[in-house]
Amino acid sequence: MINEKMYELGAEPSAIRELFAYGMQRKAAIGDDKVFDFSIGNPSVPAPEKVRQVMLDMLDTDPVALHGYSPASGIPSVRETVARHIRDTYGVPAQANQVYMTAGAAAAIAISLAAVTHPGDEVIVISPFFPEYSTWIGASGCTRVEVPAQVPSFQLDVPAIEAAITQKTSVIIINSPNNPVGAVYTRENLEELAAMLARKEEELGRPLFLLSDEPYRAITYGVEVPYVPAIYPRTIVCYSYSKALSLPGERIGYVYVSDLMDNAAEVSTAVAGAGRALGYICAPVLLQHVAAACVDEPSDVEAYATNRALLTEGLSALGYEYVEPDGAFYLWVRALEPDAQAFSDRAKQFELLLVPSDSFGVGGWVRVSYCVARETIENAMPAFKALAESYAE
Amino acid sequence: MINEKMYELGAEPSAIRELFAYGMQRKAAIGDDKVFDFSIGNPSVPAPEKVRQVMLDMLDTDPVALHGYSPASGIPSVRETVARHIRDTYGVPAQANQVYMTAGAAAAIAISLAAVTHPGDEVIVISPFFPEYSTWIGASGCTRVEVPAQVPSFQLDVPAIEAAITQKTSVIIINSPNNPVGAVYTRENLEELAAMLARKEEELGRPLFLLSDEPYRAITYGVEVPYVPAIYPRTIVCYSYSKALSLPGERIGYVYVSDLMDNAAEVSTAVAGAGRALGYICAPVLLQHVAAACVDEPSDVEAYATNRALLTEGLSALGYEYVEPDGAFYLWVRALEPDAQAFSDRAKQFELLLVPSDSFGVGGWVRVSYCVARETIENAMPAFKALAESYAE
Numbered sequence: 147m148i149n150e151k152m153y154e155l156g157a158e159p160s161a162i163r164e165l166f167a168y169g170m171q172r173k174a175a176i177g178d179d180k181v182f183d184f185s186i187g188n189p190s191v192p193a194p195e196k197v198r199q200v201m202l203d204m205l206d207t208d209p210v211a212l213h214g215y216s217p218a219s220g221i222p223s224v225r226e227t228v229a230r231h232i233r234d235t236y237g238v239p240a241q242a243n244q245v246y247m248t249a250g251a252a253a254a255i256a257i258s259l260a261a262v263t264h265p266g267d268e269v270i271v272i273s274p275f276f277p278e279y280s281t282w283i284g285a286s287g288c289t290r291v292e293v294p295a296q297v298p299s300f301q302l303d304v305p306a307i308e309a310a311i312t313q314k315t316s317v318i319i320i321n322s323p324n325n326p327v328g329a330v331y332t333r334e335n336l337e338e339l340a341a342m343l344a345r346k347e348e349e350l351g352r353p354l355f356l357l358s359d360e361p362y363r364a365i366t367y368g369v370e371v372p373y374v375p376a377i378y379p380r381t382i383v384c385y386s387y388s389k390a391l392s393l394p395g396e397r398i399g400y401v402y403v404s405d406l407m408d409n410a411a412e413v414s415t416a417v418a419g420a421g422r423a424l425g426y427i428c429a430p431v432l433l434q435h436v437a438a439a440c441v442d443e444p445s446d447v448e449a450y451a452t453n454r455a456l457l458t459e460g461l462s463a464l465g466y467e468y469v470e471p472d473g474a475f476y477l478w479v480r481a482l483e484p485d486a487q488a489f490s491d492r493a494k495q496f497e498l499l500l501v502p503s504d505s506f507g508v509g510g511w512v513r514v515s516y517c518v519a520r521e522t523i524e525n526a527m528p529a530f531k532a533l534a535e536s537y538a539e
Numbered sequence: 540m541i542n543e544k545m546y547e548l549g550a551e552p553s554a555i556r557e558l559f560a561y562g563m564q565r566k567a568a569i570g571d572d573k574v575f576d577f578s579i580g581n582p583s584v585p586a587p588e589k590v591r592q593v594m595l596d597m598l599d600t601d602p603v604a605l606h607g608y609s610p611a612s613g614i615p616s617v618r619e620t621v622a623r624h625i626r627d628t629y630g631v632p633a634q635a636n637q638v639y640m641t642a643g644a645a646a647a648i649a650i651s652l653a654a655v656t657h658p659g660d661e662v663i664v665i666s667p668f669f670p671e672y673s674t675w676i677g678a679s680g681c682t683r684v685e686v687p688a689q690v691p692s693f694q695l696d697v698p699a700i701e702a703a704i705t706q707k708t709s710v711i712i713i714n715s716p717n718n719p720v721g722a723v724y725t726r727e728n729l730e731e732l733a734a735m736l737a738r739k740e741e742e743l744g745r746p747l748f749l750l751s752d753e754p755y756r757a758i759t760y761g762v763e764v765p766y767v768p769a770i771y772p773r774t775i776v777c778y779s780y781s782k783a784l785s786l787p788g789e790r791i792g793y794v795y796v797s798d799l800m801d802n803a804a805e806v807s808t809a810v811a812g813a814g815r816a817l818g819y820i821c822a823p824v825l826l827q828h829v830a831a832a833c834v835d836e837p838s839d840v841e842a843y844a845t846n847r848a849l850l851t852e853g854l855s856a857l858g859y860e861y862v863e864p865d866g867a868f869y870l871w872v873r874a875l876e877p878d879a880q881a882f883s884d885r886a887k888q889f890e891l892l893l894v895p896s897d898s899f900g901v902g903g904w905v906r907v908s909y910c911v912a913r914e915t916i917e918n919a920m921p922a923f924k925a926l927a928e929s930y931a932e
Binding site: 147148149151152153154155156157159163167186188189190191192193197198201202205208209210212213214215216217218249250252253254255256257260261262263264278281282284285316352353392393394395396397409412413414415416417418419420422423424425426427428429430431432433 | 540541544545546548549550552556560579581583584585586590591594595598601602603605606607608609611645646647648649650653654657671674675677678709745746788790802805806807808809810811812815816817818819820821822824825
């Protein structure tokens with residue numbers, strides 16, 4: 147009598163992970179350079195040298211102190227450093243006790259949802275959305291409500307979000323820079339959202355939390371990423387160093403419950419309680435030190451910018467339609483037939499691994515992760531050409 | 540409208556953590572050497588040199604490959620190494636696909652409970668028990684059912700466990716070597732349990748999972764710790780390297796779903812699904828490598844054995860009553876008044892931090908963690924003497 151819901155989650159891995167696993171098998175069969183794997187968001191840029199240096203330095207300190215438990219919310223000096231970084235960078239009055247260190251953004255989101263929802267609540271996501279939101283919303287016993295982004299800008303459709311808010315709505319999840327489309331919400335767009343949410347809070351007499359999932363904040367191409375807590379007070383930021391420092395497997399990030407919301411301390415307490423309930427003891431301590439030491443370290447986006455240019459120019463020349471990304475390292479490309487899964491399956495015949503859009507909540511597109519070696523993009527172009535030609539026949 | 544259950548969990552930290560936090564403040568106020576902190580199970584023995592060496596070696600490898608995502612269940616070669624270790628050490632046919640790497644034993648237990656229970660089920664714990672079991676049982680929507688251990692042996696009381704099993708029972712959690720009493724269940728005791736569970740499974744027509752929480756397996760004083768999956772097939776082992784390798788803050792351990800149970804693959808799948816639901820992406824990858832490289836590394840128990848002798852001889856001479864521990868690094872000492880909290884409070888006046896037994900599910904005892912510097916025990920003896928004398932007045 148195992149739990150069927152958990153069994154189903156285990157038996158049906160995400161479309162992304164499934165394609166990634168197929169890619170690993172395929173590479174083993176025909177050679178790494180023969181498979182053009184655009185499936186997963188595993189950074190292709192190495193972690194900054196400073197990450198290694200901090201780890202080496204820490205390994206020269208007392209191992210008992212270094213590897214011991216930290217307080218559940220994180221090492222006090224690390225939380226203070228993160229708060230200081232938020233204050234200095236974004237001008238909001240962040241305090242250390244509102245920062246809760248986590249094992250990455252996934253933990254941060256799962257914990258935050260558990261902290262501010264009740265079973266039966268509704269959580270709004272903007273489609274296309276990161277598929278795992280569905281898993282964590284479901285795990286909290288809540289219902290996912292999808293609101294499409296504006297097309298083709300992929301900005302927030304504020305009137306549509308307003309229309310979707312009910313007496314059961316607790317949380318709206320936004321993700322900018324966006325996975326999968328690469329959109330970055332403008333300040334005006336976020337201000338329109340904030341004004342509407344403030345009005346709806348008053349109207350409904352219940353708090354509406356904005357969960358800002360920001361693992362790609364550092365990966366942008368010349369645009370501003372407004373800081374959401376400075377625009378809407380009831381914001382919970384879920385941050386990860388996975389992409390910024392190229393450490394996705396090490397699991398380090400944080401929850402920042404904005405000091406500007408009226409019940410900030412209570413929400414932080416609930417976040418700590420939810421972390422405890424979900425089996426988190428403390429974020430990995432060596433990585434907490436790394437995060438603090440590298441908090442102001444710039445991300446190396448040059449390689450991604452080069453890849454983005456190569457990919458968009460190449461696909462443009464071949465007649466593909468796509469959304470010009472302002473951030474993250476994904477290109478959202480129109481499938482050449484209405485059925486994205488069928489398109490992804492056909493792409494496999496050309497050894498192209500493209501994630502179909504269905505699990506992101508919309509049909510007809512594929513996600514192309516360009517956090518890959520530059521050669522992968524260059525060498526994939528004939529395959530993209532052959533794929534397009536196969537539809538022209 | 541935050542989640543009240545989560546708020547309460549955050550607002551009421553564990554008695555252990557609360558005392559630990561008090562100790563940190565107190566040390567800052569009057570000096571480290573003036574406070575005798577026996578509150579927390581933070582290993583006092585440094586991690587083996589091999590841990591550092593493996594980390595240094597790994598930091599010389601390609602950082603993109605090193606720090607990237609691993610599959611959710613763990614790095615395939617690491618899972619195979621753990622399975623090989625289980626096969627070689629315990630003679631059970633462990634396969635890699637039954638091993639799921641986790642962020643420590645806490646994650647392993649939270650995940651396992653979510654995988655094999657349904658809301659409303661009953662989970663049996665043996666009192667005194669590790670207090671956080673209550674948190675994770677509650678988080679799964681289950682009810683905790685307490686069955687006292689035999690006194691004074693603190694072995695399992697199998698007839699009492701049998702009497703507590705109902706049509707709603709899903710899991711029995713055991714913990715040997717035991718936190719807080721240091722008991723190690725004998726082979727005969729576990730065989731009696733296994734025979735009873737097999738009979739009850741047949742009688743009730745439902746599976747009864749034995750969750751064996753084993754973070755202290757490597758910390759023993761000359762006794763055998765029988766391997767539970769070799770005795771009862773429907774066993775899920777929750778293991779952690781926190782104590783064995785002195786890495787509690789780094790969060791690395793595993794779930795092993797015994798290959799010998801009839802639906803082993805399904806249970807493993809549900810474990811993977813539960814990990815996903817709770818926000819775990821993969822166990823920290825650098826630590827996965829450390830665990831694999833150190834899988835056969837012996838634990839340094841000599842310092843704990845010395846502390847154990849010092850503490851038991853000292854307290855014995857002062858007339859304290861305690862349970863002779865066969866494993867772990869805790870001494871279970873009879874409080875000198877019926878109210879354990881009052882006794883713990885009075886001990887504080889002598890700068891002795893002893894965890895009252897109430898949160899472990901029984902009254903009248905305190906837990907004394909002897910994973911401390913040897914001098915802490917030596918210097919604490921006058922305080923223990925004064926505490927005892929304060930009751931003789």
